[in-house]
Amino acid sequence: MANNNNGDVKLIGAWPSPFVMRSRIAFNIKSVEYEFLEEKFGSKSELLLKSNPVHKKIPVLLHNDKPICESNIIVEYIDEVWSAGPSILPSDAHDRAVARFWAAYVDEKWFPNVRGALNASSEEAKNAAVGQLKEGMALLEGAYEEISKGKDFFGGEKIGFIDIAFGSMLAWLRALQVMLGGVKLLDEEKTPGLCKWADKFSADPAVKDVLPETDKIIEFAKLLVAKNKAAAASS
């Protein structure tokens, strides 16, 4: 890929992964072209295993053959290296700390409940996970109100770090709502700010070709849940 000054840029990933979506959105914001090396579902390529030997997970960014792992770390890297493009992290140190805090919250506290809800073996477990997700949505709604200060995004007038970290989850969030029989995580009454934000984020030029259709994720989720069940049964 002729990238002039950008060097050789490859992204190892897969279209359904929200973590991979983060890197792709960041690249779009910076108008950086990259080669997308898609992993096959159910197997891990030699390149992936070599590039991320510790976790063996996607995404992995290969910049001039040097690997960078962990989705939020990759976004920070992209922001630092391609600093001429629109900035992703805020410029104020305290705002940056807040952005990192919420990105970490999405990964450590919120997302595990998505997995929990999808893979729950009992109604009780599922309801517990959904309850946690709803609590999380309320916190994120509060954070959105406080941080966006009346603008469209957590990042203000344009997409920023928290938008990418949480927005990348939207396809899965919408899929979950359907798969759980109409559970409302994005709720016009309880999370009006996030509802508007979700629409704006999804329509953003940097995002719309990256965020998959909800139906496609539902289809994929069924495959994934089946695979997880089979693995659990055989272990």
Next chain:
Amino acid sequence: MADQGEVKLLKTWSSLFGLRVVWALKLKGIPYESVDEDLTNKSDLLLQYNPVHTKVPVLIHNGKSICESLVILEYIDETWSQNPPRLLPRDPIQRASARFWAKFMDEKQALPSMWQAFTKEGREQEEGVASIAENLKLLEAELEGKKFLGGEEIGIPDFALGWLVNLVPVFEEILGLKIVDEERHPSLSEWSRRISDIPVIEESWPPRDKLVTKWAAIRDHFLATARASSG
């Protein structure tokens, strides 16, 4: 030079995560007020400044709070960038690597597997111990040929691993197991000595006998709870 402003740190006497922030503040020569919390009776200050997690450490700078130890470390590095040492390298690739290893300690395996080995018994404990051994192998490989995880200078990943130096001997004593040894982990052992030689770090360790008492009680509590629910 950034306006120092008022710096307050909420922590506990034994918190490993709080200790990281103490080291950063002390190494950079940043004056601060320290508040030791009693987590069984959380202060209004803690509830106000970390409403989401109500956990320590919390850094309060000029009335604004920063939570999560690794986030705090980056904030300190950026805000007091004129004060050496740099806690993160300048080069973006090295920064990404430093962040990766710091995150590895907390979120991926290192601490969680230690927790499992410490709070369980029998097969679950064995699994925890095996997991720790795997993680230590990775860390040993990463440290080879380096002075610090950050490279030539101490940095955020070293702070993140700091608990290894102080807490592992305590766990080893309580469990009657050897977790880190000179033979399997020459680089880690060397690194531990190097960390301990830093005066600011050496003087900040919580008292060992108090730690043994506290952690032995924690282990007893977890084992008792597990036995009661399975018995």
